Amino acid sequence: MAMSFDPFSELDRLTGNLLQFRPGPKFMPVDLYREGDQYILNADLPGVDPGSVDVDVDGQLLTIRAQRTAAAHEGAKWLTQERPNGTYLRQFSLGEGVASEKISATYDNGVLSVVIPVSEKAKPRKIEINAAQTPDDQKTITV
Template sequence: MLLRTAPFRNFDAFDQFFGGPAVRAAAPLDAYRDGDTFYVEIDLPGVDPATIDATVDRNVLTVRAERTHTQREGVRRVITERATGTVTRRLVLGDTLDTDRLEASYDAGVLTLSIPVAEKARPRKIEISTSQRELANA
């Protein structure tokens, strides 16, 4: 029989502070900009892609996914550390992103969202005009 020592198992606050079950339930993410595209990569291992729901409402991106354990009759779990249930992440996106063209893909347990930078937020060259009087005096 496999035994697990957990001297602080009854202290939920301890678990939450030191990376216990409550913290592991969150889906960690990376966000970065590469050229004219902003990327968000969210770890969702063991999630059925059909349960992933991504929405944008007033520049708030919400991603929800469901992670379940398969239950087989007659099997008694000895240790259960992998979080199950609904995982939700929310991000406030800036006005400089074109959320109408947001694309999402799921591969190897990672949900990747690519959001183009809006045309109005891209760097642009500004032409400088001069008056004819300045040209005549030169």
Template sequence: MLLTSIDPFVQEFERQFDRAFRQVAGNGTGAGMPMDGIRRADDVVLRFDLPGVDPDSVEITVDRGVLSVTAHREEEIGEDERPFIRERTMGSFTRRVYLGEHLDAEAIEAAYDNGVLAIRIPVLEKARPRKVAVQAGRGRKALKG
């Protein structure tokens, strides 16, 4: 018998994150929006790098368990300016992240500061870690069921 520690949330999040990463690597979608995901006891925080993006161009939607983040970055070039190097990606960017059923999609919060978009998604109460009381003194007879 093999015993292992399993956190279904982490497994599902990693699976979805890996799938999204493969999609991004394959077709370039989302290349201008790198993301970090952090799991805490009461919530999940996603951080997206969006330097040079006007916060008014950021749109966040949730539809059937999928969080979509869309942003637009555009560079204005004057008449007397001629670019000679263009390495910064411009245009619209979209990232989609699957939200498991244990996250509260109704209570999502977002903030944009210094080019970083942070999205906080609370974990539902039923999915939060909890302590289980241990009954002492009765051995196997204490557990009935």
């Protein structure tokens, strides 16, 4: 049985392992999509205490922070420890077309969902077209 070797997938695996243990904020994977008049952002935060999650809007910058702490096991001899602990951080530039004062967030089963409504001024609207008057439609005023 012949096995194939993909050097790119091996490189992805190695760099993923290296980035996982780097100091500083950890990577937080997100999905972002638009549904109707709102944007939905879902962030994976498994094992994070909901009390440590912070969503903040400062001007046009949305910041998500979370803290995952390691379980304390006195006297344990670790064989492997692959689940990253520490601070998670992501920032997003919102732009002018969102209603930042109406942003809401929920945390359920390790997934943070942030709903970002589109502002009224950014929503598409229909423009009424008025018919122009023709010379026959104009009335003559005599002075």
